[in-house]
Amino acid sequence: MKVSHFAAAFALLVICNASLSYADLFQWVDKDGVMHIVDSLKNVPDVYRGKVKVYKSTPRPEVKQSEQSGQEETAAPVKDEEKVELYGDYTLEWWKETFNKKRQELGQLQDAVAAKKQYIGLVDSGTQFGQIYGADNIDRYNKYVKELSEDEKRAQAMKDELSELVRKATIYGVPRHIRGE
Numbered sequence: 394m395k396v397s398h399f400a401a402a403f404a405l406l407v408i409c410n411a412s413l414s415y416a417d418l419f420q421w422v423d424k425d426g427v428m429h430i431v432d433s434l435k436n437v438p439d440v441y442r443g444k445v446k447v448y449k450s451t452p453r454p455e456v457k458q459s460e461q462s463g464q465e466e467t468a469a470p471v472k473d474e475e476k477v478e479l480y481g482d483y484t485l486e487w488w489k490e491t492f493n494k495k496r497q498e499l500g501q502l503q504d505a506v507a508a509k510k511q512y513i514g515l516v517d518s519g520t521q522f523g524q525i526y527g528a529d530n531i532d533r534y535n536k537y538v539k540e541l542s543e544d545e546k547r548a549q550a551m552k553d554e555l556s557e558l559v560r561k562a563t564i565y566g567v568p569r570h571i572r573g574e
Contacts (some may be wrong), residue, residue, distance in 0.1 A: 400540040481565035
């Protein structure tokens with residue numbers, strides 16, 4: 394008799410847990426820029442509730458016993474839940490956007506540096522051959538000469554940031570094609 398009560402209690406426990414096997418995740422960033430992910434909106438401070446991103450998990454669709462017997466062999470496997478996969482504290486989409494943004498900014502800066510170097514080179518070579526330049530060309534030349542070293546330092550800093558991002562992404566298991574390798 395004790396075994397049947399135990400079995401009934403166990404079955405009830407399994408049924409109750411099955412219905413609660415999915416949950417939403419709530420993401421928010423505090424005033425210091427630290428990202429937090431919690432499983433309950435109660436854990437989000439009131440001041441940040443308006444800025445919460447919600448990642449919804451959906452329960453596995455119920456399959457009736459009559460449908461299940463006919464579909465078992467041909468049906469594709471159904472995921473238990475749809476979850477947002479995190480790599481470190483960030484989603485794969487965040488990593489893609491961050492890499493794209495950093496590479497785009499670096500590319501634009503490198504293009505600007507190359508254009509400035511080309512202009513400086515043209516003016517230098519033109520001066521050697523007796524070319525006379527107007528005041529606006531000389532001002533532009535002087536401006537580019539002044540800016541060039543600072544731009545090159547910024548480009549190097551951006552390369553270092555990108556290298557550090559690749560290092561972190563590698564640690565967190567971000568796929569190679571997103572890291573650009």
